[in-house]
Each structure stands twice: as C-alpha cells, then as structure tokens.
Amino acid sequence: MMGSAKSQWFFWCLLPKFTRYSLTLLLSAVILADAVGATPRNRGLQIAQQPGTTQQNATRAAAERFTQEGMQLYQQGTGESLRRAIGKWQEALKLWQQLDDKGWEANILFGIGKVYSDLGEKQEALKYYNQALPIFRAVENREMEATTLNNIGGVYSDLGEKQEALKYYNQALPIYRAVEDKGGEANTLNNIGSVYSNLGEKQEALKYYNQALPI
The missing domain is CATH 1.25.40.10 (Tetratricopeptide repeat domain)
Structure with a gap:
C-alpha cells in the first residue's frame, strides 16, 4: 500500500480494542489509496490499476464490493451484522484468491480473524490469523x-x-x-x-x- 494507507491499515490492527467505526474508515482509506495508485512494494494490494481481462476486472470489482459491504456491516456492530460481515468477507476472500492477490487475501483473512475475536470465538480467530501469517511473510509485509x-x-x-x-x-x-x-x-x-x-x-x-x- 502507499505509505499513509499502509500505516493506517496496520495501526488498526495493533490496537486490541479498535472500534468498528475506525476499522471501516481505515479499510476505506486502503481501498481509496489502492484505486489512486501503488508503489512497487504494494503491487499485491492494488485494486483499480492492475491490467487484466474484462473477466478479471469484473472479479476484482466484485471482490472490492464484497469487501466494502463487509465493512458496512462491521460498522453496525450487532452480533447479526458481524456475522453477515464475515459472510461478505468470505465471499471477497474467494475472489481475491481467484485473482491470486496475496496481499488482499491476507488482509481479509486477518479481518475475519479480528471479527471472530471480537465475537469471542477465539479458536476461529486463531484459525484465520494462522492462515494470514504465512502469507504476510511471503509478501514481505x-x-x-x-x-x-x-x-x-x-x-x-x-x-x-x-x-x-x-x-x-x-x-x-x-x-x-x-x-x-x-x-x-x-x-x-x-x-x-x-x-x-x-x-x-x-x-x-x-x-x-x-x-x-x-x-
């Protein structure tokens, strides 16, 4: 990601009790920065500027949409909306994996883990964090x-x-x-x-x- 967006992204993560509203703002900032442009270091996180086929572009747009819809549900903060957010992010995850976008795959895995942790489902949280960890290492984030x-x-x-x-x-x-x-x-x-x-x-x-x- 671009410097400011990247620092915003991981700043969300390092706070143990980060608010849903702040999470939404920071994820939105990441997506906006990706749409504007990216440095070589963040190629794995781009959304709007990667060349590709029409199908790839459609898949990327759908992945972005599910990611944003998940953010909106997360912001609502109810038990039901948090579980629906997980559902949206799981749909996004499939598409980021289909696109072989490792950066966003790891970020979404991390986000799902964070929601499960917020819900008190610690073993599920560990499952997703442990999937995200080797990918972050692979992309050298x-x-x-x-x-x-x-x-x-x-x-x-x-x-x-x-x-x-x-x-x-x-x-x-x-x-x-x-x-x-x-x-x-x-x-x-x-x-x-x-x-x-x-x-x-x-x-x-x-x-x-x-x-x-x-x-």
Missing part, C-alpha cells in the same frame, strides 16, 4: 506479520494461555523494532507487561511497562 503475531498473542492471553501469548509477543517485538514501528513496539511491550502482571511477576511487568513509557 513485516508490519502486518508483526501485528498478526501480536494479535495471536492477544488471543492466547484471552484464553488464559499466558506462556503461549508471550511466545508470540516476543516474536512480534523485534519485527516492530526492525521496521521502526514505535506504536507497535510500545503496544507489544505493554502486552508483555500485562501478561507478566497477570502471572504475578510484578517486577518483570514493570520492566516492560517502563520500556514502553518513553516510546
């Missing part, structure tokens, strides 16, 4: 790789599997640092501190909270 690791850690923390949560947070942290994503770094440090606090290891928790504070 390190920001979203880190964010997916961070969110997987959050799911394990919610499930009470604190050591497993730490494993994923500790994978996310050096990637955020490598890409100089200060927001992601601070968020992950706070998440690690929270896990140690819940484990009763207060001094270790303070160590991570204090690292996050100046960031």
